Amino acid sequence: MLEQEKIVYEKSVLIGVITQHQDEEKSKEYLDELEFLTYTAGGEVLKRFTQKLDVPNPKTFIGTGKMEDVKAYITTHDIGTAIFDDELSPAQQRNIEKILQCKVVDRTYLILDIFAQRAQTSYARTQVELAQYEYLLPRLTGLWTHLERQRGGIGMRGPGETEIETDRRIVRDKITLLKGKLKAIDKQMATQRGNRGQLVRVALVGYTNVGKSTLMNVISKSEVFAENKLFATLDTTVRKVVIRNLPFLLTDTVGFIRKLPTQLVESFKSTLDEVREADLLLHVVDISHPNFEEHIASVNQILAEIKSADKPILMVFNKIDAYQPEPLDEDDLVTEKTPAHYTLAEWKKTWMNKVGDQALFISAVNKENIEEFRKKVYEAVRKIHITRFPYNNFLYPEYDLYTGEEE
Numbered sequence: 001m002l003e004q005e006k007i008v009y010e011k012s013v014l015i016g017v018i019t020q021h022q023d024e025e026k027s028k029e030y031l032d033e034l035e036f037l038t039y040t041a042g043g044e045v046l047k048r049f050t051q052k053l054d055v056p057n058p059k060t061f062i063g064t065g066k067m068e069d070v071k072a073y074i075t076t077h078d079i080g081t082a083i084f085d086d087e088l089s090p091a092q093q094r095n096i097e098k099i100l101q102c103k104v105v106d107r108t109y110l111i112l113d114i115f116a117q118r119a120q121t122s123y124a125r126t127q128v129e130l131a132q133y134e135y136l137l138p139r140l141t142g143l144w145t146h147l148e149r150q151r152g153g154i155g156m157r158g159p160g161e162t163e164i165e166t167d168r169r170i171v172r173d174k175i176t177l178l179k180g181k182l183k184a185i186d187k188q189m190a191t192q193r194g195n196r197g198q199l200v201r202v203a204l205v206g207y208t209n210v211g212k213s214t215l216m217n218v219i220s221k222s223e224v225f226a227e228n229k230l231f232a233t234l235d236t237t238v239r240k241v242v243i244r245n246l247p248f249l250l251t252d253t254v255g256f257i258r259k260l261p262t263q264l265v266e267s268f269k270s271t272l273d274e275v276r277e278a279d280l281l282l283h284v285v286d287i288s289h290p291n292f293e294e295h296i297a298s299v300n301q302i303l304a305e306i307k308s309a310d311k312p313i314l315m316v317f318n319k320i321d322a323y324q325p326e327p328l329d330e331d332d333l334v335t336e337k338t339p340a341h342y343t344l345a346e347w348k349k350t351w352m353n354k355v356g357d358q359a360l361f362i363s364a365v366n367k368e369n370i371e372e373f374r375k376k377v378y379e380a381v382r383k384i385h386i387t388r389f390p391y392n393n394f395l396y397p398e399y400d401l402y403t404g405e406e407e
C-alpha cells in the first residue's frame with residue numbers, strides 16, 4: 001500500500017495566498033517551507049503563484065483569472081503537480097484538477113506523502129496509512145482517476161486506485177481495521193513504556209530539521225538517522241544515556257510543523273505519548289532559521305494541545321555555528337533594529353530574561369557548548385531523579401565543569 005521508490009524530481013508549481021492574516025512576507029515564508037516539503041517529497045518547484053484574497057473562492061480556491069495563469073504555465077512547462085499551501089476541500093480539489101489537468105495536492109497531503117515515504121517500522125506505517133485513508137475518504141469520487149497512478153511521484157504513494165474505484169465501505173472497513181491494529185500496538189507500547197521502570201525520561205522535541213537526531217547522536221553516541229530534509233525521523237528512538245553515573249532515558253521524536261494535519265496528530269498518538277510521559281523536555285530550536293521564533297510558538301502550541309506545556313523544559317538553541325544576524329550599520333539611523341539584527345549575545349540575554357538559566361546555545365555539529373549542555377541536562381535530570389530515588393542522592397554530586405571524565 002505504501003510504496004517507497006526513488007523518483008526523478010517531479011516538476012511542480014506552488015500556489016499560496018496573501019490574506020488579512022497572512023501578509024506578503026508571511027506568505028513567502030510559508031511557501032519557502034512548502035518548497036522544502038516539496039523537495040523532501042521528491043519534487044522540484046519551477047514557479048510560485050500567489051494571489052491576494054480576502055475569502056477563498058469556494059469552487060476553485062483561487063480566482064478564475066489567476067487559475068488561467070496557472071493553467072497556461074502548467075501546459076507549457078509540462079508540470080506534474082500543483083501544490084496548494086492551504087487545505088483544499090474535496091470539491092475544490094476536484095474542480096481544480098479538472099481545470100488544470102494535473103495532480104493537485106495540498107500541504108496536508110504532501111506531508112502525508114512524505115510520512116508514507118519515510119515510515120520505517122510497521123507501527124509508523126500503520127499510523128500513516130490510517131491518516132492517508134482518513135484523508136482520502138471524503139475525496140474518493142473521481143480522485144485522479146483520469147491520471148495514471150502507475151507513474152508514481154508526489155502524492156502517489158498512498159492507497160492505490162483499486163480502493164478508490166471500489167467503494168467507501170471498503171475504505172471504512174480498512175480504517176476500522178487499522179485503528180484496531182494501532183490500538184493493539186498502543187497497548188503493547190504502553191506496557192513497554194511501563195516496563196522501563198522509574199528511570200527519568202527525557203524527550204527531544206522541536207520543529208522538524210532543527211537537529212534533534214544529531215543531538216541525540218552526540219549525547220548518546222548512537223547512530224540515529226539525521227539528514228537535511230524534513231521529517232527524517234518518524235519513529236521514536238529511545239536510548240539509555242548516562243552522564244556522570246546518572247542514567248536516564250532519552251527519546252528522539254518526530255519533528256513538529258506548522259499546520260500539522262489533524263489526522264496525523266491523532267494517528268501519531270503513541271509517538272506523542274512519549275512526549276506526554278516525559279519528565280523533562282529538551283526543546284531544540286534551529287536559531288539559524290529566520291523564523292525560529294515562530295517555530296517555537298508552533299511547538300509550544302502543539303505541546304499545549306497534548307497537555308505537556310507545563311513540564312520542565314530546557315530551551316536548546318542549536319546551530320549557533322550557522323547563525324548570522326542581519327547586518328545593521330551603526331550609522332544607519334533609519335532602519336529600525338529588529339530581532340533579525342540581534343547578535344547571539346543579545347539572543348542569550350533575551351532568553352535569559354524569559355526563562356532564566358533554562359536556555360542554552362549550542363552547535364551539535366561542531367560540538368560547541370556540548371559540555372554545558374550535558375551539565376544542564378545532568379542537573380535537570382538529577383533534580384527529578386533524587387525525588388524518585390532519595391536514598392542514593394549522594395551518588396550524584398553537583399556537576400562541576402571542566403573536571404572529571406566524561407561518560
Ligand SMILES: Nc1nc2c(ncn2[C@@H]2O[C@H](COP(=O)(O)OP(=O)(O)OP(=O)(O)O)[C@@H](O)[C@H]2O)c(=O)[nH]1
Nearest residue numbers: 209210211212213214226227231232233255364365
Ligand atoms: N550548521 C548546523 N547544522 C546542524 C546542526 N545540527 C544539525 N544540523 C543539520 O541539520 C539537519 C537536520 O538534522 P536532524 O538531526 O536530522 O534534525 P531533526 O530535528 O532530527 O529533524 P527531523 O527528524 O526531520 O524532525 C542535518 O542536515 C544536520 O546535519 C548544527 O549544530 N549546525
Ligand SMILES: [Mg+2]
Nearest residue numbers: 212213232233
Ligand atoms: Mg530527527
